[in-house]
Amino acid sequence: MPYTVREIFHSLQGEGVQAGRPAVFLRFSGCNLWSGREEDRAAAACRFCDTDFVGGEKYPDAQALAGAVRNVGGATRTVVVTGGEPGLQLDAALVAALHGLGFEVAVETNGTVDLPPGIDWVCVSPKAGTTLKVTRGDELKLVFPQAGAAPETFEHLDFTHFLVQPMDGPERDANTRAAIAHCLTRPRWRLSLQTHKIVGIP
Numbered sequence: 001m002p003y004t005v006r007e008i009f010h011s012l013q014g015e016g017v018q019a020g021r022p023a024v025f026l027r028f029s030g031c032n033l034w035s036g037r038e039e040d041r042a043a044a045a046c047r048f049c050d051t052d053f054v055g056g057e058k059y060p061d062a063q064a065l066a067g068a069v070r071n072v073g074g075a076t077r078t079v080v081v082t083g084g085e086p087g088l089q090l091d092a093a094l095v096a097a098l099h100g101l102g103f104e105v106a107v108e109t110n111g112t113v114d115l116p117p118g119i120d121w122v123c124v125s126p127k128a129g130t131t132l133k134v135t136r137g138d139e140l141k142l143v144f145p146q147a148g149a150a151p152e153t154f155e156h157l158d159f160t161h162f163l164v165q166p167m168d169g170p171e172r173d174a175n176t177r178a179a180i181a182h183c184l185t186r187p188r189w190r191l192s193l194q195t196h197k198i199v200g201i202p
């Protein structure tokens with residue numbers, strides 16, 4: 001199956017429980033919750049996205065794409081598959097090809113699309129007003145605050161870690177204070193900062 005990829009880059013995982021870990025980021029094009037065009041943002045299901053996932057380059061098959069991931073990563077053997085919404089394109093063939101090159105495969109998903117089996121680390125970031133299909137995984141990382149997506153409504157799901165990540169944008173400082181206050185009152189939750197933005201790396 002051909003894949004459309006926005007970018008592949010080598011950086012540190014900035015967010016979540018694995019923050020600080022070197023990884024190759026494989027960012028797929030396209031999302032089911034927003035077109036990626038500014039003129040559509042106000043009417044989209046997900047309106048706070050901080051990412052450009054429009055357009056990109058095609059790879060003809062899983063081997064070609066896995067090889068490209070290896071070629072940008074030096075000795076790093078962790079790949080974070082993201083987007084856009086990676087669940088729209090990530091399939092068993094690509095997971096197998098990445099495993100075949102020695103990669104541990106992590107995914108960042110909005111959780112509304114089924115994932116192939118065999119992924120090593122699943123991070124779900126729920127979006128208000130959507131229905132989760134992926135209800136288990138390693139971390140649930142909720143962008144906070146979101147009207148209609150109270151943290152308490154996710155606590156019954158089968159995740160090892162629960163995190164709140166302050167929504168970036170004009171209210172980021174206030175959102176960070178609110179996220180800290182949330183963790184202090186509900187200690188099941190921990191804070192996820194977007195550390196790559198703080199230190200100025202991709």
Ligand SMILES: C[S@@+](CC[C@H](N)C(=O)[O-])C[C@H]1O[C@@H](n2cnc3c(N)ncnc32)[C@H](O)[C@@H]1O
Pocket residue numbers: 031048049050051082083084085086108109110111124125141143165166167168169
């Ligand atoms: C760009 S998304 C791509 C993966 C997938 N579509 C998703 O939403 O999880 C990567 C991560 O950035 C988070 N994110 C997007 N916009 C954000 C913002 N304005 N502030 C904080 N986190 C944001 C998402 O919730 C997700 O955890």
Ligand SMILES: Nc1nc2[nH]cc(C(=O)O)c2c(=O)[nH]1
Pocket residue numbers: 011012013014015025051080082083108196201202
């Ligand atoms: N450094 C870094 N860490 C990240 N973790 C998740 C990201 C994403 O956009 O999915 C991301 C990203 O864009 N950069």
Ligand code: SF4
Pocket residue numbers: 031032033034046047048049050051053083084085110127
């Ligand atoms: S679901 Fe993810 S990629 Fe899609 S618009 Fe929302 S944050 Fe961006």
Ligand SMILES: [Mg+2]
Pocket residue numbers: 050051
């Ligand atoms: Mg990002």
